């Protein structure tokens with residue numbers, strides 16, 4: 001039977017696995033950091049209205065530059081992220097994964113490298129590979145915090161073209177402060193991978209869940225700094241596929257060189273605009289999830305688990321002698337969490353109060369069985 005490796009695929013893709021969080025049919029799914037709350041009914045109605053309107057002109061290509069959507073995203077950031085930006089600073093694509101792909105197509109690529117500090121978001125490495133960008137795994141401390149001197153040393157030695165800083169970080173939940181980003185930004189510019197410096201991407205997919213203010217203000221006066229955001233988590237719209245970046249307008253111009261024409265469908269733009277009309281309701285859910293996250297942290301600690309401080313809508317916990325065995329045992333109790341391959345640790349997404357109770361009951365039962 002013909003398999004992938006019998007095809008004339010690129011050498012660097014041979015023997016690799018695709019991104020693959022299991023999509024299993026179990027009662028409680030807390031494994032992909034989705035928002036557990038379905039969109040409120042008035043928003044569902046508004047999406048239907050706006051999509052119906054868009055449908056009337058689907059014979060035409062959509063607004064290639066998504067100006068109305070970028071304007072509303074800029075207003076949202078200005079209102080919630082502590083820094084004034086306009087549509088010229090904002091670019092949107094089909095999920096922040098596509099934003100990251102466009103950035104790597106523009107600033108990475110064959111002969112170039114990108115670094116991330118692992119464990120971190122696995123898609124940074126995967127999209128690097130997909131765009132022919134060499135991947136460098138940078139260090140992190142035992143407690144999963146970023147070791148600034150060590151990270152800066154890795155940047156100085158490896159001179160990457162692109163630096164990923166994920167804050168809050170996935171899967172650990174840890175956030176960094178502005179000083180850390182600035183230190184690594186300076187290190188990346190000093191390393192001079194290129195006479196024009198290096199691109200620093202701050203992936204703030206979980207920014208709305210953080211105890212810390214957004215790192216958005218750092219883009220001011222730093223054209224090589226990009227902030228990446230998504231509507232997949234805080235806006236409860238993972239199915240929409242809408243991510244965006246904020247940066248100097250020159251970065252927005254640069255990604256136009258690689259984006260596919262009309263990449264953002266009229267239906268996507270209409271849906272995202274409807275969701276942005278309901279920002280306040282959706283951010284209300286974020287507050288509930290933050291409270292549930294904090295409850296999970298304290299309950300897990302009360303059960304004697306080691307829990308990494310979390311600024312996101314998920315929690316990393318352990319330690320397990322064998323994380324994969326523990327993952328399966330929790331699954332046997334009807335709750336799907338995530339094994340990200342971090343030794344001894346698992347990750348659970350904050351769900352509804354009932355889902356979180358089911359999760360806590362499952363880990364209690366697993367703990368009892370292990371001690372029996």
Ligand SMILES: *Cc1c(COP(=O)(O)O)cnc(C)c1O
Pocket residue numbers: 033094095096097098121166169170203205229230231232233238241242243
């Ligand atoms: C979930 C996540 C994203 C979001 O990806 P989308 O393509 O916008 O759904 C981006 N970065 C990190 C770190 C994430 O965990």
